[in-house]
Amino acid sequence: MFIMQDLVPGIPALIKSEVLISKNSAEGAFRVVEIELGLIYDMLYTKAPLIYSRTGIILRSISFLLTFTAFITFQVLIDKHAYSTIDITITYLLFAAAVFLEFYAFLCLVFSDWTMIWLEDEGWNAQNSAFYSLIRKLTRSERWSRSIAQHDLISCCIENRPLGCLKSLGINEKMRQMFVHRVDMNGDLRSFIFEHLRKKAKEMKEDFNVIDKKFRSKIIGQRGDGVLEKKGLLQKYKWCTTEVEFSRSILVWHLATEICYCDDKDRSNVSIDYKTSRCLSEYMMYLLVMRPNMLSKGIGDEGYLDTLQDLQRLNPRNTRGDEATRKKGVVDGILRSELSLDEITFQSLWKIAKSVVIGGEKLAKQLQPLESKERWEMIKEVWIEMLAYAAAHCPWKEHTHQLRRGGELLTHVSLLMLHLGLSEQYEFTRFDGDEVSVLEFFPSDES
Numbered sequence: 001m002f003i004m005q006d007l008v009p010g011i012p013a014l015i016k017s018e019v020l021i022s023k024n025s026a027e028g029a030f031r032v033v034e035i036e037l038g039l040i041y042d043m044l045y046t047k048a049p050l051i052y053s054r055t056g057i058i059l060r061s062i063s064f065l066l067t068f069t070a071f072i073t074f075q076v077l078i079d080k081h082a083y084s085t086i087d088i089t090i091t092y093l094l095f096a097a098a099v100f101l102e103f104y105a106f107l108c109l110v111f112s113d114w115t116m117i118w119l120e121d122e123g124w125n126a127q128n129s130a131f132y133s134l135i136r137k138l139t140r141s142e143r144w145s146r147s148i149a150q151h152d153l154i155s156c157c158i159e160n161r162p163l164g165c166l167k168s169l170g171i172n173e174k175m176r177q178m179f180v181h182r183v184d185m186n187g188d189l190r191s192f193i194f195e196h197l198r199k200k201a202k203e204m205k206e207d208f209n210v211i212d213k214k215f216r217s218k219i220i221g222q223r224g225d226g227v228l229e230k231k232g233l234l235q236k237y238k239w240c241t242t243e244v245e246f247s248r249s250i251l252v253w254h255l256a257t258e259i260c261y262c263d264d265k266d267r268s269n270v271s272i273d274y275k276t277s278r279c280l281s282e283y284m285m286y287l288l289v290m291r292p293n294m295l296s297k298g299i300g301d302e303g304y305l306d307t308l309q310d311l312q313r314l315n316p317r318n319t320r321g322d323e324a325t326r327k328k329g330v331v332d333g334i335l336r337s338e339l340s341l342d343e344i345t346f347q348s349l350w351k352i353a354k355s356v357v358i359g360g361e362k363l364a365k366q367l368q369p370l371e372s373k374e375r376w377e378m379i380k381e382v383w384i385e386m387l388a389y390a391a392a393h394c395p396w397k398e399h400t401h402q403l404r405r406g407g408e409l410l411t412h413v414s415l416l417m418l419h420l421g422l423s424e425q426y427e428f429t430r431f432d433g434d435e436v437s438v439l440e441f442f443p444s445d446e447s
Contacts, residue, residue, distance in 0.1 A: 014421045018201060021419040026194035027187065033415045034144050035113050041403045042114070052114030060109055064102040071095040147182040148409045150282035151289050153251075153304075154258050155179065157311035158326045176289055185409065189276055193413060196384045201420035213424070220422055223249065223389035227381035239350065240363050241382075246295060248303055248356055250284050250386065255307070255334075255360025257281040257379055260367055262324075262331045264376075273376035280383035283409065287390065294394045294402065294410055306354040314357075334361050392417055392424075 021029055042048030050056050074095065080088050156179040200219055219226075224241040228234040234241070240252045257277055264270040287294055289304060314333035315326070334357060349358055367375050391414040399411040417423055 017419045018205075018421050021416070022198060022201070026191040029194050029416060029419075030190050030412060033412050033419075036415060037144070037403060037407060037411065039113060040400070041407075044400055045404060048114060051109065052112060057109060060106055064106050067095075067098050067102045071099055144407050144412075145182075146185045148185050148279070148283050149180050149182050149286040149290070150279070151176075151180050151286040152258065152282050153254060153285055153308065154311060154327050154330050155323060157308055157315055157330065158323065180286060180290060183279065189279060192276055192380075193384065193387070194416065196381075197388065197413070197416055197420055197422060200388070200422055204421055216421075217424055220392045220417075220424060221389065222385050224253070224382040224385050226385050227378065231378065233378075236366065237363075239347075240359055246386075246389070247288060247292075248359070250288050250295075251303055251307055251356040252359040252363055253379075253382060253386070254281045254285050255356060256363035256367060257383075258327075259331050259334065259360060259364035260375065260379070262328050263364075263368065264372060265324075267372070271373040271376040273373070273380045277376055277380040277383055280380070280387055284383065284386055284390070287408075287410065291398075291402070291408070294398045294408065295390050303354055303356060307356050310355040310357045335364070387413060388417065388422070392422060 021032065024032065039048075042052070051060075074091065156176075204216060204219055223246060224237075225234055228237050228241065241249055244252075258281070261274055261278055264274060311330060311334075315330050346358065346362060350362075353359075367379065370378070387410070391410050394410060394414060399408075399414060402408045402411055
């Protein structure tokens, strides 16, 4: 939470945090981050600093006792024969509801994360903490829906044609929201994200690279080029990674991912990595279209709109059938439209084109000759690097704004990266023995 307050943590805090978070499983690490973001939300958007204090607990207890006392007084001292049965019944119901609400609010207060931290500060031992945590699991709801938004560009172009009237009326954002859906974030995706970040953190720990700002910036700045460089393929794919703006990179890789999916989905030997790849691809497209300010320095949608228009022109008007059939028609149109482009012509057009359709076609053709497992593993690794890049470069102001909407996966990834030292906001400072992490208050799942 110190980053939210513009305070820069030191390397000792980084090392301590990294050791603690690495002891967790992916499930445990995400649970820790959910707790922290819940505390941050409470601090920014609620009266939690007052409510979850010693004074707040005392006032809540007094409120509960006064309500309960009023109920007992009515039961013992009031002459009920002086009032109608309906009035007495309504009064009892109101008292019962008031007592229940007070009791429920008291339980929420007692079994909150804030109370847990306060009790730890007061010196509770491990046995008491474990018992208290068990009770809390039975009384609390999920802190985060653990679902992520998805936006498929090709599906949008297929369905968007009848909605031209909405666009002409300027109802652009509402129109886009109609093509956003949500999927559950399964355990495999959480594990993949956490293991990827842990590997990057391990790279920085080697030979004390954790204190090398240039090396840390290089690791954090990888947006697909890191995995391609390791495979010896960066030179071949520079045109769609490091040599273009981040927004164009997202668009072209998203389009190529969809083309490869449409080409592979009916094959028996397709790698299961395509599910994770498409999930991350459609999430990054959602950020580009609906949350552009969360991407580095904010990204406009000019390239998105031009690409969408080009795809709509490729959409066969007489194509019938389900969505998959119509998507296949668009993909076939993409692949047919640029068959005659040689490398020189492509490079000339790519430098001036606002649409990325020709780039998506070229990238897909570069990926398709690869064996299925190798192809989808590489696509998946490129997308996770893009996600990590976006998370590391999103301003914390935007992260906090999204907490009001229920939180984004990008914010959870960003906080995980901070714990693992994958942030440029650390400074090398002297050790401060008072530095404390929320991680110490919530034991990992593996312990």
